[in-house]
Amino acid sequence: MSLTDSQVERYSRQIILKDVGGIGQEKLLASKVLIIGAGGLGSPAALYLAAAGVGTIGIADGDNVDLSNLQRQIIHFTGDIGVSKAESAMKKMQGINPDVKVNIYRERICADNAAGIIQDYDFIIDGTDNFPAKFLINDACVLAKKPFSHAGILRFDGQAMTYTPGNACYRCVFPAIPPKGVIPTCSQAGILGPVAGILGTIQAAEALKYIINKGSLLTNRLLIMNAFDMEFRTVTFKRNLKCPVCGENPAITELTDYEQPACDISSR
Amino acid sequence: MGFYDIPDSLEKDIADYEALTAEFTDGKINKAKMKAARVPMGVYEQRKDGTYMVRARIAGGDISPLQLKGLVAIAQKYTSKPFHLTTRQELQFHDIALADTHKIMKELREIGLSTRGGGGNTVRNITGSFDEGIDAQEAFSVSPYIRALTGRMIAEPDSWVLPRKFKIAFSGSSRDTALAALNDLGFIAKKNEKGEKGFMVYIAGGMGTKPAIGTLLYEFAPHTEVYNITRAAKQLFDMHGNRKNKHAARLRFVLYRLGKDEFIKLFEKILAEVRDKKHPVLQLKGLKPPDKGYVMIPVFLGDLSFEIAGKIAGIAAKYGEETIRLTPGQNIMFRNLPEKDAHIISDELAKTGVINEDSAIFDSAVVCAGAATCRLGICLSRGLIKAAKEKWEEKRSMLDKTGDVIIRISGCPNTCGQHMIADIGFYGAAKRHEGRLAPAYYVMAGGVLGAGKTKFARQKGVIFARNAPDFLLELLEHAQGNRKEGESFAGYIEREGGKKIDQLLEKYNAPKQTAAVDIYTDWHAEKEFSLADRMEGECSAGVFDLIDYDFTAAENSLAKGDAEGAVAAASRALLITKGLEAKTGEEAVRLFNENFIGKHMPADYAGVAADFLSHAAISPERALEFLKEVKKLYNSMDNSLRFPEIAAAGPGVGAEKTEFRDFRGVKCPMNFVKTKLVLEGMKAGEKLEILLDDGEPIENVPASLKNEGHEILNMDKRDSFWSVLIKKGG
Ligand code: SF4
Ligand SMILES: [Zn+2]
Numbered sequence: 001m002s003l004t005d006s007q008v009e010r011y012s013r014q015i016i017l018k019d020v021g022g023i024g025q026e027k028l029l030a031s032k033v034l035i036i037g038a039g040g041l042g043s044p045a046a047l048y049l050a051a052a053g054v055g056t057i058g059i060a061d062g063d064n065v066d067l068s069n070l071q072r073q074i075i076h077f078t079g080d081i082g083v084s085k086a087e088s089a090m091k092k093m094q095g096i097n098p099d100v101k102v103n104i105y106r107e108r109i110c111a112d113n114a115a116g117i118i119q120d121y122d123f124i125i126d127g128t129d130n131f132p133a134k135f136l137i138n139d140a141c142v143l144a145k146k147p148f149s150h151a152g153i154l155r156f157d158g159q160a161m162t163y164t165p166g167n168a169c170y171r172c173v174f175p176a177i178p179p180k181g182v183i184p185t186c187s188q189a190g191i192l193g194p195v196a197g198i199l200g201t202i203q204a205a206e207a208l209k210y211i212i213n214k215g216s217l218l219t220n221r222l223l224i225m226n227a228f229d230m231e232f233r234t235v236t237f238k239r240n241l242k243c244p245v246c247g248e249n250p251a252i253t254e255l256t257d258y259e260q261p262a263c264d265i266s267s268r
Numbered sequence: 269m270g271f272y273d274i275p276d277s278l279e280k281d282i283a284d285y286e287a288l289t290a291e292f293t294d295g296k297i298n299k300a301k302m303k304a305a306r307v308p309m310g311v312y313e314q315r316k317d318g319t320y321m322v323r324a325r326i327a328g329g330d331i332s333p334l335q336l337k338g339l340v341a342i343a344q345k346y347t348s349k350p351f352h353l354t355t356r357q358e359l360q361f362h363d364i365a366l367a368d369t370h371k372i373m374k375e376l377r378e379i380g381l382s383t384r385g386g387g388g389n390t391v392r393n394i395t396g397s398f399d400e401g402i403d404a405q406e407a408f409s410v411s412p413y414i415r416a417l418t419g420r421m422i423a424e425p426d427s428w429v430l431p432r433k434f435k436i437a438f439s440g441s442s443r444d445t446a447l448a449a450l451n452d453l454g455f456i457a458k459k460n461e462k463g464e465k466g467f468m469v470y471i472a473g474g475m476g477t478k479p480a481i482g483t484l485l486y487e488f489a490p491h492t493e494v495y496n497i498t499r500a501a502k503q504l505f506d507m508h509g510n511r512k513n514k515h516a517a518r519l520r521f522v523l524y525r526l527g528k529d530e531f532i533k534l535f536e537k538i539l540a541e542v543r544d545k546k547h548p549v550l551q552l553k554g555l556k557p558p559d560k561g562y563v564m565i566p567v568f569l570g571d572l573s574f575e576i577a578g579k580i581a582g583i584a585a586k587y588g589e590e591t592i593r594l595t596p597g598q599n600i601m602f603r604n605l606p607e608k609d610a611h612i613i614s615d616e617l618a619k620t621g622v623i624n625e626d627s628a629i630f631d632s633a634v635v636c637a638g639a640a641t642c643r644l645g646i647c648l649s650r651g652l653i654k655a656a657k658e659k660w661e662e663k664r665s666m667l668d669k670t671g672d673v674i675i676r677i678s679g680c681p682n683t684c685g686q687h688m689i690a691d692i693g694f695y696g697a698a699k700r701h702e703g704r705l706a707p708a709y710y711v712m713a714g715g716v717l718g719a720g721k722t723k724f725a726r727q728k729g730v731i732f733a734r735n736a737p738d739f740l741l742e743l744l745e746h747a748q749g750n751r752k753e754g755e756s757f758a759g760y761i762e763r764e765g766g767k768k769i770d771q772l773l774e775k776y777n778a779p780k781q782t783a784a785v786d787i788y789t790d791w792h793a794e795k796e797f798s799l800a801d802r803m804e805g806e807c808s809a810g811v812f813d814l815i816d817y818d819f820t821a822a823e824n825s826l827a828k829g830d831a832e833g834a835v836a837a838a839s840r841a842l843l844i845t846k847g848l849e850a851k852t853g854e855e856a857v858r859l860f861n862e863n864f865i866g867k868h869m870p871a872d873y874a875g876v877a878a879d880f881l882s883h884a885a886i887s888p889e890r891a892l893e894f895l896k897e898v899k900k901l902y903n904s905m906d907n908s909l910r911f912p913e914i915a916a917a918g919p920g921v922g923a924e925k926t927e928f929r930d931f932r933g934v935k936c937p938m939n940f941v942k943t944k945l946v947l948e949g950m951k952a953g954e955k956l957e958i959l960l961d962d963g964e965p966i967e968n969v970p971a972s973l974k975n976e977g978h979e980i981l982n983m984d985k986r987d988s989f990w991s992v993l994i995k996k997g998g
Contacts, residue, residue, distance in 0.1 A: 003945065012941040018976055022945040 002026065007099065011053055024212040025053065029099065031211045034058035034121035036109050036137060038085040040196030041151050041203060042127030043075035048204035050093035050100045054211070057093060058121055060105035061085040072193035109133060111255040114140040123210050124148035125203045131177045132258035138163070138170035139252055142245045149206045149218075151199040155189055156228035158199040160218055162206045167219040172240035172247075177258055195227050270335065270380020271411075272327045273419035278382055285309050286370035293367065301962065304988030308428050310386020311369050314362070315641045321352075322361040322372050323386035327418040328396035328411045328438070329357030329594035329601075331381075336581035336592055338379040340574050342372060351577060353570040353598040355634055355686055356393045356435070358386065362641075384422055389517075390434070391427040391502065394418050395447075397440040398595035401558030401604065407457040408465055409555055410438035410446075413494055416550035420495060426502065429933070431509025432517035434502060435474070442468070442719035446596065447689070449473050449482045449722045452519045453501045456719050458488060465491040468719060471501060471535070472520040475683035480520045481722050483528055485535065492549045499547065500539040508534070511930045558590065561605035563614045565623055566631030568657070569650050570598030576622050583616065596686075597634055597674065629667055629675065629744070630657040634686050638679030638696070639790075645679035646799070647696030647707045647733050651791030652677055656737040665741070669748045673757050675740070677709075681813055688724045689715035691757040692743065698799060698814055699730060700821075701782065703852055705814075707733035707790040707797045713769055714761035723758070728769045734785040735776040742772055799844060815841050815902060822895050831891035835880050838895040842902060845911075857881060868911040869901050927956040931965070932989050940969045943994070947978060952998040955981070959989055966990045 003011075003022060007029075014020045033054050035042045038061040049057055065073075065080045065088055073085075080088040086104040093102050105117055109128075114136055118124055124146055126137045134150065141148040147164040163169045202223065209215040221234045244251040285305060292302040303313070310323040324339075331339070339359065343351060349362040361372060373383050385391055396414045397403065417436070421427050427434075439446040439456045448454025454470035466488045473482025489497060501519070508522045523531045565580065580600060584591040587609075593601045605613060617623045624631065635653050639645030653675070660667070678685030678695040687693030693712035698705045708730050715725035731739055746768050751760040761769075775781065788796045799814075818841035825833030836853030839860035843850060846863055850856035861877035876894045879886050904912055912926065929946055931939040943958055950956065960966050962985075970980045970992055977997035984991045 008941060008945065009938060012938055015941050015944065016937055016972075022948045 007053070010097070010099075014052065019214040020212055024214070027212050028053050028208065029055040031123070032056040032058070032121045033123045033125065033207050033211075034060065034118055035125045035127055036060045036133070037127030037129070038073070038075060038089040039069065039127055039129060040072040040153065040191065040193070041129075041200035042089070042125070043073045044197045044200035045125050045127060045204040045207070046075055046089050046093055047096065048201060049207060050096045050102075052204075052208055053097060053099055054207070055099070056101045056103065056121075058103040058105065058117070059086050059089045059093075060107065060109055060117060061089070062106060062108035072191060072196045074193075074197065109136065111136065111257045114255055115144060118144055118146055121146065123207045125207060126150050127200065127203070129153070131183070134170065135177055135258055136255060139245050140255055142169050142171075143253070143255070147210055149203040151203050153191055153195050153199050154184070156192055156195060156226055158195050158225045158227070160199055160202050160206075160223045161221060162210070162218040164210070164217065164219055166239075168237055168239040169243060169246045171245050172243045173222060173237055175240075175244060192227055195225075198225065198227070271330050271332070272380075272415045273423075274377060274380060274382055275419075275423035277423070277425075278377055278384060281309070281384060282370055282373045282377065285373070289366055289370060298985075300985060300988050306369070308385065308388035308390050309369075309373065310383030311364075311366075312387055315639075318366070319362075320364045320366055320369055321641075322364050322369055322383055323354070324359050324361075324376055324381045324383050325386055325393045325418070325422070326358050326381070326594055327394055328414040329398065329596075330411060330415075330590065331359075331592050331594070332589045333581045333585040333592060334589075335379050335381065336577055336584070338375075339381075340578050340581065342375045342379075344574055346372060350574065351572040352637075353567055353572055353594050353600070355596050355598060355636075355684065357395050357398075357594045357596055358393050359572075359594060382422060385427060387433075388428070389430045389432050391421045391430070392433050392435050394421070395435075395437045395451075395596060397438065397443075397445040398593055398597070398601050399443075399445055400440050400593075402560055402562055403441050403443060403445070405441035405443055407441055407459050409557070410440050410455070410457050412552040412555055413455070413491070413550060414438050416552055417494060417498060420550065421498070421502075426506060430502070430506055431511045432519075434505060434519065436498065438467075439719070444717055444719045444722065447686075447717065447722075449719065450475055450689070451482065452505070453498060454482055455494065460488050467491060467494065469497060472518075472523040472531070474518050474520050475686065475688055481724075482520075483523060483531075484720075485532065495547055495550050496539060496542050500535060500542045503542065504535055504538050511932060555590070558604040559606050561607040561610035561613075562601055562603040563605070563610055563617060563623070564595075564632075565600040565602055565617060566628050567599045568627070568631040569633075569635055569653065572600070579620055579622055580617075583613065587613075597632055599632055626664075627657060627660070629670055629673060630660065633675040633677065634690075635675075635677045636679050636682075636684035638677075638685075640792075642679060642684075644682060645696065646698055647679045647709060648790045648792055649677040649679035649685055649694070649696060651793065652694065652709070652733060652736055655791040656740050659737045659741055663741070665745055665748075667744050667748055669751060670744050670757075673744070673747070681710075687712050689717055689722070690725050691715065691761075692740065693725050694736060696733075697730065698797070699732065700817070701732070701787060704788060705797060705799060705849065706787045707793075709733055709736050711736075711739075711769060711773065713766065714758045716756075716758045726766075728766070729773040729777075731773060731776055732782060732785070732787045733790050734787045735781060737791070739772050739776050743768060798849060799847075814844055819895075819899060819902075826888060826892060826895065829888065831886045831888045832880060834888075834891040835876060835886060835894055838891075838898045839877070841898060842905075842911075845905065854881065864901070864911075866914075868914060869897055870914065873897060926993070927954065928958075929956065930959045931969075932959045932961050934961075934965075936964050936968050937972075939965050940972045943969060943973065944976065947973075947976075947994070947996050950996050952996050954996050956994045956996065958992050958994065959986075960992055961989050966992075970994075 011025050015022055015025050031054050033049055035046050038059050063085050065076045065083050065085055067081055075089045075092050084106050086106050090102040090104050093100055118140055124141055126148055128134055145165045149162045150170050151160040206217055221236050223234050225232045241248050288305045291297045312321045314321055343361055346368045347361055347363045352360040394414045396410050400409055435451045436453045437446040437448045437451040439448045444456055448456050449470045450473045455467040458466055458468050469486040469489050470482030471485045473480055505519045510517045510521055587605055590604050593603055595601050633653050635649050638649030640648050673691045676686045676690035676693045678687045680696045687695045690712055694709040697708050697710055699708035710730050711728045712725035713728050716723040750764055790797050818837050822834040822837035836856050840850055840856035843859055848859050850859050857877050857880045865874045876890055901911055931942055946956055960969055973994055979995040981995050982993040
């Protein structure tokens with residue numbers, strides 16, 4: 001057993017879980033998770049994954065912390081305003097758990113860098129807030145056969161699903177980017193902070209379950225929640241054989257940047 | 269009013285203890301829990317059920333006349349038994365009712381004494397050289413250090429929860445009269461070239477089952493480091509001591525395990541951390557240099573009557589506060605007296621019957637409690653010295669040239685009587701004579717004390733207890749006549765005494781001699797010697813000795829081609845662990861067959877027993893295999909002298925290896941987490957034994973393990989904790 005005494009103590013409450021144990025904990029310590037976007041979704045995801053002892057965490061964000069972020073992006077503090085979000089997130093993760101190695105990418109994800117960044121990771125969390133980035137991440141992960149967790153949030157609503165190779169992808173449900181203006185962005189419509197927290201936390205749980213290979217993931221299911229009436233439901237769906245990226249005759253075979261603010265992963 | 273500071277926490281400790289005794293009396297808590305609480309408070313149960321001994325901590329053996337008077341007043345209220353002085357310079361009350369023990373604690377507290385740490389796995393009474401101020405080689409007085417360190421140690425909660433007892437001693441000079449080199453931590457005062465005060469420091473020494481002279485840690489450590497070094501040693505022990513096996517738990521076993529270099533490296537690391545904490549140095553209360561006059565008051569067997577104690581207190585009061593010291597020789601030193609008055613006082617003490625010069629060699633002998641009161645005892649050590657003194661009183665032979673000789677007697681191989689460093693020493697054992705057990709002593713001789721030259725006494729042979737007093741007198745008479753002027757006793761032993769001992773042993777072990785005495789009855793014993801009534805499961809070094817003795821006998825029989833003899837001896841070996849005793853070989857095989865074969869040892873071996881009992885021939889090969897199997901069984905024995913049952917493992921399968929972890933002191937849920945991690949590394953069906961504390965741990969952990977699909981084979985309450993046997997689920 002390679003866990004040290006202090007590790008055993010630190011992770012005791014999850015080692016106790018029948019489905020985790022020392023074996024699961026060692027898997028976590030050996031795992032690598034990439035979080036794209038250190039915003040409303042990425043903040044809780046990063047904190048929980050670091051706390052759980054995910055051995056390597058990548059965090060990609062090209063923006064700096066802004067005063068308007070602090071209402072929901074809980075990994076950043078007032079003193080961090082103006083600092084790179086990736087760096088700010090790294091500091092907090094290392095503060096929680098020195099076991100964790102953090103890689104930072106102070107850049108926006110785009111067609112040129114996506115494949116290179118994700119290739120080193122076992123699981124990817126999409127914490128972005130705009131459609132072009134979400135579609136790009138989906139396509140990059142499908143092409144590279146990487147599992148990832150998708151989540152989207154708006155006002156009081158949130159949704160999440162998990163892709164693993166062989167199962168339905170985001171494009172199977174949403175084949176193409178909606179035209180600009182059809183769906184408002186958070187900056188236009190607003191967002192309740194805890195909704196970001198709930199969804200980002202769900203993403204972290206999906207990543208942990210995937211790594212220890214236990215439980216049922218949100219594959220082929222879309223979890224839809226509404227915090228206003230506080231309702232959760234899941235909608236099941238199937239892989240679309242005509243899907244432009246994961247279907248039998250995919251149209252998309254390489255990455256391109258999509259329209260609607262082009263190549264922007266900033267998470268407001 | 270005492271010489272060391274009593275921590276405020278003592279009051280609460282006593283109150284807690286009092287509450288527990290009340291609960292115990294009401295039957296609300298069990299014996300084991302009571303024991304766990306009382307032993308660290310210095311309260312032991314005597315061999316006679318329901319009577320207790322209370323041990324007061326006397327730092328460096330120093331008490332004031334007023335305290336001694338107070339002690340007498342307290343004792344008279346609760347017992348008629350005299351005080352007993354120990355080799356750790358403590359003072360004990362005997363024959364106390366449990367309900368009175370807390371009252372004694374309270375009254376002791378009022379006169380500045382504590383019983384906390386009088387026993388159990390704690391920092392024990394800190395001892396010091398008795399000859400302070402008299403020893404010409406003394407570097408400086410060590411008692412201020414003993415008192416300050418005592419005050420510090422007894423205020424620190426971690427002093428009470430160590431893996432085993434932890435003993436500290438201070439000597440004033442390299443003569444090491446406090447046996448610093450034989451303590452867990454020993455300080456020997458010394459000054460360096462610049463005249464600065466410091467200590468030579470020894471660590472991990474000790475007597476007990478595997479005696480060892482301490483390892484020299486520092487040639488010279490500045491005196492300001494005493495606290496840091498002690499703190500570090502205690503911490504190291506706390507973290508690395510073996511909490512499972514109490515027979516291999518003392519600090520020296522950590523040293524054996526790690527090796528000297530690793531051990532010292534570890535110590536240095538911990539010491540550096542301790543230094544970082546910047547603990548205040550010990551606050552020494554200055555003492556004025558003592559006057560050199562003294563009178564040694566021999567206390568026969570360390571039993572101090574209230575009358576004599578009262579007289580001593582009365583006379584001492586005239587000479588000041590710092591005049592009474594209990595010595596490691598279980599005597600009283602009346603000290604710090606004007607030199608010119610010493611002989612006047614001595615005469616006065618002789619007149620009032622406090623001192624009897626003639627019998628000093630017996631009165632000053634160091635003798636442990638022995639089997640009369642100690643549950644581990646084999647022989648009645650006190651009976652032996654009494655018998656020797658009685659024999660001498662009949663003969664009144666001149667022994668004045670042996671006045672400095674120290675006789676030391678232990679009732680069993682444990683070294684409470686310090687036989688390892690005796691001029692002449694004895695330790696109790698049981699020896700077979702014509703198939704029966706008789707009380708006997710191993711004879712030791714020629715021990716030497718002193719920094720860097722401490723030498724253990726050599727074991728010279730064994731003698732039946734019944735012959736030991738005559739043997740001792742004859743040896744002393746020989747020494748009286750043959751020891752050269754100024755020759756040390758060890759020197760005499762080396763030159764001539766050793767040979768004399770061999771001769772005498774031969775003489776007293778001759779069949780004619782053993783036939784002439786009632787060798788089965790120990791001195792001052794009420795009945796014939798037997799180990800059968802000893803508590804089952806009580807573990808004494810003496811038991812191991814006996815077992816080894818039988819195995820050797822079995823091997824010798826085999827070597828002589830006596831297969832039956834080997835089977836008989838092998839069968840006999842382990843009987844004692846169940847409190848059984850066989851008078852004949854046949855009985856041994858029968859008892860072994862009934863109690864072990866099929867239960868702890870595969871049923872296949874019943875055939876050997878049956879053949880033995882029906883006088884059918886047994887081949888040497890079968891006897892050897894039988895012996896090997898019994899030895900294997902012996903190796904699987906645990907600390908409580910118990911053996912794994914074979915039933916659980918299925919018929920015909922021998923005892924298989926069981927993993928073991930000690931999770932005592934580990935809180936919920938960490939104990940479960942750690943157990944779970946161990947199980948993960950094992951295969952389904954394998955077994956794990958864990959130790960858990962009583963209370964929450966035993967209530968939670970087994971249930972959680974069951975939830976995870978493991979099987980609980982056995983839960984067994986030991987002292988204050990539980991042993992749980994787990995079979996890993998699939
Ligand atoms: S030496 Fe043995 S008999 Fe004597 S007190 Fe110690 S344990 Fe008991
Ligand atoms: Zn798809």
